[in-house]
Amino acid sequence: MSLVSVGTVAFDAIETPYGKTDKIIGGACTYISLAASFFRKEAKIVSVVGEDFPQETLDMFSSKNIDTNGLQIIKGGKTFFWSGKYHQDMNTRDTLDTQLNVLETFDPVVPESYQDCEYLMLGNLTPAVQLSVLERMKKRPKLIVLDTMNFWMEIALDDLKKVIQKIDVLTINDEEARLLTGEHSLVKAAKHILTMGPSTLIIKKGEHGALLFQGDKIFHAPALPLEEVFDPTGAGDTFAGGFIGYLAAADDQSWETMKKAIIVGSALASFTVEKFGIERLTEITIDDIKARINEFSLLSSFNFNKEDFTF
Amino acid sequence: MSLVSVGTVAFDAIETPYGKTDKIIGGACTYISLAASFFRKEAKIVSVVGEDFPQETLDMFSSKNIDTNGLQIIKGGKTFFWSGKYHQDMNTRDTLDTQLNVLETFDPVVPESYQDCEYLMLGNLTPAVQLSVLERMKKRPKLIVLDTMNFWMEIALDDLKKVIQKIDVLTINDEEARLLTGEHSLVKAAKHILTMGPSTLIIKKGEHGALLFQGDKIFHAPALPLEEVFDPTGAGDTFAGGFIGYLAAADDQSWETMKKAIIVGSALASFTVEKFGIERLTEITIDDIKARINEFSLLSSFNFNKEDFTF
Numbered sequence: 001m002s003l004v005s006v007g008t009v010a011f012d013a014i015e016t017p018y019g020k021t022d023k024i025i026g027g028a029c030t031y032i033s034l035a036a037s038f039f040r041k042e043a044k045i046v047s048v049v050g051e052d053f054p055q056e057t058l059d060m061f062s063s064k065n066i067d068t069n070g071l072q073i074i075k076g077g078k079t080f081f082w083s084g085k086y087h088q089d090m091n092t093r094d095t096l097d098t099q100l101n102v103l104e105t106f107d108p109v110v111p112e113s114y115q116d117c118e119y120l121m122l123g124n125l126t127p128a129v130q131l132s133v134l135e136r137m138k139k140r141p142k143l144i145v146l147d148t149m150n151f152w153m154e155i156a157l158d159d160l161k162k163v164i165q166k167i168d169v170l171t172i173n174d175e176e177a178r179l180l181t182g183e184h185s186l187v188k189a190a191k192h193i194l195t196m197g198p199s200t201l202i203i204k205k206g207e208h209g210a211l212l213f214q215g216d217k218i219f220h221a222p223a224l225p226l227e228e229v230f231d232p233t234g235a236g237d238t239f240a241g242g243f244i245g246y247l248a249a250a251d252d253q254s255w256e257t258m259k260k261a262i263i264v265g266s267a268l269a270s271f272t273v274e275k276f277g278i279e280r281l282t283e284i285t286i287d288d289i290k291a292r293i294n295e296f297s298l299l300s301s302f303n304f305n306k307e308d309f310t311f
Numbered sequence: 312m313s314l315v316s317v318g319t320v321a322f323d324a325i326e327t328p329y330g331k332t333d334k335i336i337g338g339a340c341t342y343i344s345l346a347a348s349f350f351r352k353e354a355k356i357v358s359v360v361g362e363d364f365p366q367e368t369l370d371m372f373s374s375k376n377i378d379t380n381g382l383q384i385i386k387g388g389k390t391f392f393w394s395g396k397y398h399q400d401m402n403t404r405d406t407l408d409t410q411l412n413v414l415e416t417f418d419p420v421v422p423e424s425y426q427d428c429e430y431l432m433l434g435n436l437t438p439a440v441q442l443s444v445l446e447r448m449k450k451r452p453k454l455i456v457l458d459t460m461n462f463w464m465e466i467a468l469d470d471l472k473k474v475i476q477k478i479d480v481l482t483i484n485d486e487e488a489r490l491l492t493g494e495h496s497l498v499k500a501a502k503h504i505l506t507m508g509p510s511t512l513i514i515k516k517g518e519h520g521a522l523l524f525q526g527d528k529i530f531h532a533p534a535l536p537l538e539e540v541f542d543p544t545g546a547g548d549t550f551a552g553g554f555i556g557y558l559a560a561a562d563d564q565s566w567e568t569m570k571k572a573i574i575v576g577s578a579l580a581s582f583t584v585e586k587f588g589i590e591r592l593t594e595i596t597i598d599d600i601k602a603r604i605n606e607f608s609l610l611s612s613f614n615f616n617k618e619d620f621t622f
Contacts, residue, residue, distance in 0.1 A: 089495060184400060187538045208519040211536060220610050222531040225522060227498045250619075259613045286620065293615060299531050300611050302570040304604060308561075309597065 007123025035241030318434025346552030
């Protein structure tokens with residue numbers, strides 16, 4: 001089924017305890033669409049870059065069947081730039097520089113051929129922009145997934161609540177779930193969020209995996225224990241892209257398929273963190289992903305038989 | 312198979328955001344043996360209390376088939392007392408009072424009938440005392456599990472390393488694994504610890520579950536997402552007791568059985584935190600435990616078919 005992803009396409013400069021990059025390709029929409037491209041014959045993107053954005057990356061997108069008709073290239077404009085430095089524990093980071101550039105006046109264009117898409121991923125972005133994309137759809141997509149962050153809860157909560165009302169699946173991290181609801185318990189926070197609009201909630205817990213909530217059901221996807229997290233940038237976006245890409249390909253929103261989709265997202269994210277930026281994501285094949293999913297099965301499967309309590 | 316548990320039997324006074332207790336029954340060995348008692352016809356304990364320890368608790372132990380021949384009752388002595396207050400997030404606590412009392416001169420007695428036990432749980436205690444129990448066994452048990460804590464890493468590291476060399480399974484939490492090895496990555500920390508003596512390592516991550524390491528194999532047991540953690544005291548000991556109790560009953564140390572044992576421990580610990588102290592653990596039945604284990608299956612099971620990637 002057709003899939004549209006909205007979000008940033010950007011330049012990042014990243015410093016981790018393992019090293020440092022110059023300007024490399026980043027942005028939520030980049031990770032989302034690359035992750036989704038493993039499952040979709042065509043992943044369409046809505047975003048904006050400046051004239052400084054490299055043609056070779058646009059060519060790479062095409063080679064991955066990523067449809068860039070909705071990617072505006074602003075003449076004379078400069079691409080959004082973010083620079084950050086991760087702390088030793090890799091769980092926290094400092095933003096060193098943010099240059100919004102063309103993002104400042106981003107008015108998303110949703111091409112005619114995108115407007116009847118069935119799966120829509122609203123990557124982390126100003127809630128008002130996420131809302132405007134929704135309004136520009138000819139019909140409501142079958143499934144709308146939204147990612148956001150604490151920043152918008154602090155400066156644009158009303159807009160965020162408006163867009164959250166209109167979606168099906170929200171993905172946020174544990175601290176954001178607590179911030180959004182004032183509840184420390186994630187189970188209580190989830191119950192609260194499921195009254196705000198979405199019927200499904202994903203709470204990302206980084207190295208501790210992710211929780212999927214729907215009605216009274218809960219599923220826990222582990223994270224793969226890694227010797228080294230080389231660069232966590234884009235892990236959450238990769239996760240979201242793998243999740244919606246898998247759902248769109250299966251064209252099924254059942255609980256069982258959602259569980260598998262969250263494992264697919266986790267598997268893809270476990271590749272992203274192995275190298276800087278999108279490097280690993282552009283190297284791997286569907287067979288690598290299948291092998292990684294098998295590792296997730298080994299990691300979390302157990303099986304009690306009837307005889308197990310007849311001591 | 313015969314199971315001996317060594318550790319404290321104590322009085323606790325606990326304050327959590329949900330309330331406050333007077334002196335109630337606590338101690339690592341109490342939780343361990345109660346948890347193990349669901350699977351063992353006879354769980355033997357080695358510990359010490361004072362004359363102030365209530366007869367009704369000793370009777371309760373007997374009613375649960377806990378063999379207290381190795382529980383010294385010191386005439387005129389007072390039972391070890393600990394008092395603590397949990398912070399709002401329940402992950403951290405302040406110790407308000409510690410009165411070692413009879414624990415200060417604890418010289419463990421291992422009754423003749425205990426000395427050929429096949430499963431031995433060394434609960435959190437001075438490493439020198441743990442070592443002395445090991446030395447007092449007629450033959451080496453089939454499986455020795457040891458629990459410890461950061462405190463001993465700080466003040467008795469040499470003794471701790473000595474006893475760790477002699478055991479099969481170590482259970483510690485994530486921060487302790489990092490402290491013991493100087494490695495931030497839990498995978499690296501685990502590799503390091505598996506060179507120190509134990510062939511199996513359990514890293515407890517509280518609300519994030521637990522990891523089981525053996526050779527190159529890793530298993531992740533989730534924690535049950537709870538609306539409220541009422542009192543975390545004893546959760547780790549309950550976990551260890553359920554783990555070794557299940558292994559002793561199955562009398563099997565295969566990887567598949569170890570995975571089940573860690574789920575059993577997690578299920579039992581999820582009961583302990585529902586009320587203060589040992590209250591919940593003395594109420595539940597094996598059927599409650601089976602139902603809880605089923606919740607763990609629902610929480611973490613997923614199943615990919617061959618058709619799942621033929622889009």
